[in-house]
Amino acid sequence: MTTTERIGDRPAPAAPALELRDLSVTFRTEGGNVSAVDRVSLDLAPGEIVGMVGESGCGKSVTAMSIAGLLPDSARITGSIRLQGTELVGARDSVLRRVRGKEIAYIFQEPMSSLNPVLTVGRQIAEVLQVHERMSRRAARARAVELLALVGIPSPATRVDNYPHQLSGGMRQRVMIAMAVACGPKVLVADEPTTALDVTVQAGILQVLRDLRDRLGTSILIITHDLGVIADVADRVVVMYAGRVVERAQVTDLFAHPHHRYTAGLLSASPTPGVHAGTQRLQEIPGLVPVLSSQPDACTFADRCPAADTRCRDAAPPLAAVATATDHLAACWHPCPIPRTQPEEASA
Amino acid sequence: MARYLITRAWQSALTLLLSTIVVFFGVRALPGDPALALAGEDRSPEALEAIRHHYGLDQPLPLQFAQYVGRMAQGDFGESIRTGIPVSSMLTTALPVTAELAVLAILIAAALGVGAGVLAAVRRGHPAEWLANGLALVGLSVPHFWLGLLAILYLSVATGLFPASGFVPLLDDPVDNLHHLVLPAVILGTGLAAIIMRQTRSAMLDSLSSDYVRTAKAKGLRPRAVITRHALRNSLIVVVTIVGLQLGGLISGAVVTEQIFGLPGFGKMTIDAVFQRDYPVIQAVVLLTATAYILINFLVDLLYSVIDPRIRVTGDPA
Secondary structure, eight states: OGGGOOOOOOOOSOOOOEEEEEEEEEEEEEEEEEEEEEEEEEEEEETTTEEOOTTTTTSSSHHHHHHHHHHHHOOOOEEEEETTTTTTTTHHHHHHHHHHTEEEEOOOHHHHHHSSSSSHHHHHHHHHHHSOOOOOOHHHHHHHHHHHHHOOOOSSSHHHTGGGGGGHHHHHHHHHHHHTTTTOEEEEEEEEETTTTTHHHHHHHHHEEEEEEEEHHHHEEEEEEEEEHHHHHHHHEEEEEETTTEEEEEEEHHHOOOOOHHHHHHTTTTTTTTSSSSEEEEOOOOOOOOOBBSSOOSTTTTGTTOOOOOOHHHOOOOEEEOOSSSTEEOOOOOOOOSSSTTTTTOOO | OOOHHHHHHHHHHHHHHHHHHHHHHHHHHHHHHHHHHHTTTTOOHHHHHHHHHHHTTTHHHHHHHHHHHHHHHHHHBOOOTTTBBBHHHHHHHHHHHHHHHHHHHHHHHHHHHHHHHHHHHHHHHHHHHHHEEEEEHHHHSHHHHHHHHHHIIIIIIITTOSSSOOOOOOOTOOOHHHHHHHHHHHHHHHHHHHHHHHHHHHHHHHHHSSSHHHHHHTTTTOOHHHHIIIIIHHHHHHHHHHHHHHHHHHHHHHHHHHHHHHHOSSSHHHHHHHTOOOOHHHHHHHHHHHHHHHHHHHHHHHHHHHHHTTOOSSSOOO
């Protein structure tokens, strides 16, 4: 199976581990409804690492949380989320509980606050095993030690009795990963797993994720605003803006030829060694991600886009295959064919 | 830990010494003369003088204080001016009554308060929350004595469900003992239950929206495990603090409650002593109350480190 075969809107040859179809999420708030995610579709093949990237507030975390029904009661979810064929949208709590931690597991951004401060890390890992694998306390603890070793924690037999505050940030995140992979989930959702960590620790964590994918065949959805992380681990990337998927492609393809103006903006806002070595200012995208009460039939990026015209404000561009590759989709009326390594005109 | 205990012991000793001084001179600054209270019919100056001399009340205050502290150091609380009974034996009969009442009241308050607080937080916006909030408001605003009188009127006098007054020692008849104490303990515990409920509710709302509760849900735990093992355990630290702070109020509440229900406890002993200017008894009860308060606070501090592993007791100033 080559990677290109499982991409795009065509039916994939291997059944995807996770399928999102037209997923929309709206929150009821005191100030009215807020549309956070709009008709997002995405497949995650077995063993694939997909990166989801975008600015704060673009809906990437909401998408991630909606998968296992972790959003608050004020969220209204429509569309379809299928985990190996099981529909999760509107599923009963008992179904979701069986899936959570067992079939689909999460790693969150801030490992300090995501771990319970008053329970030992061993206990927190063992808990998952006791619930899903019906292990005894003793067996679960022994397995917890193995899992800590698996994610690269030194002297796991001692660390198992530590409390989160006794560990470093990187070790805490490894504990989160150990907890997440305890039951061998099919899908791992990592929501900004390295954002709170420094760069050297970050590389270690990403290596652990890659290893797990290789060893256990886990599909990983990694959510980040850091393009460096995407370039490092992801096979495929989904760019989100204001609740919509605006571009979807193989990582190498996207970095070489971004089609959506927003993607291009994101890429030129990241430093590239050699190009931005103190000689050139980074490009910023002016403005902020809008907060939408409903999704308009228009391109939501138009107000910040240098190429926007009336067409962009009159009709939402569909997510369609670009001319150069069938597995590269973009939702833009005026895609930019220019490689991003020549942004001199824009900066002049 | 050893350093911590030493620091604590010093602080406690100082607190006790200060409270001894304050109460010793405080009661003597009050208007009223114990000799007059004791003299009865014969109020001749000679009789009063004889009484004062007998109890050492005619000596200079500093000397009286020195003698008092000296005797106390030997565990001698003196004897009641009013009855001549040794204060220590009065305490041995009164203390168990109050201790039992207070422990029962705390247990009832903690059970009701934590239960209702968790319910109110978990069932946010449901009628259960309104009910719990409403009851808490009533519990906080209605004074003990009035609630006690109502309880006696409707639950004792009208229906005969509970005895209106009196006390049976625990060892004599445990069931009858409980029967006598349940009503006073509930009345005494209501205010505390209301405070615990409100604190539990707000602490639970905080922890229920925390990241680690989200993690617990993401692990597929049952709601009961998420609520008790993860959210409640983290909320308890706040609750324990509040309970610790409120125990002083519980002691003064016990004074009123014992008076209403005619319980022969510490509170009743205190009130009688104050009215009769029974200096040795007042001194002893105040000192004991202060000791109890210090001990309770110490226990609360130790409990913190049991609940929250991040808190370790040390001798270092915070």
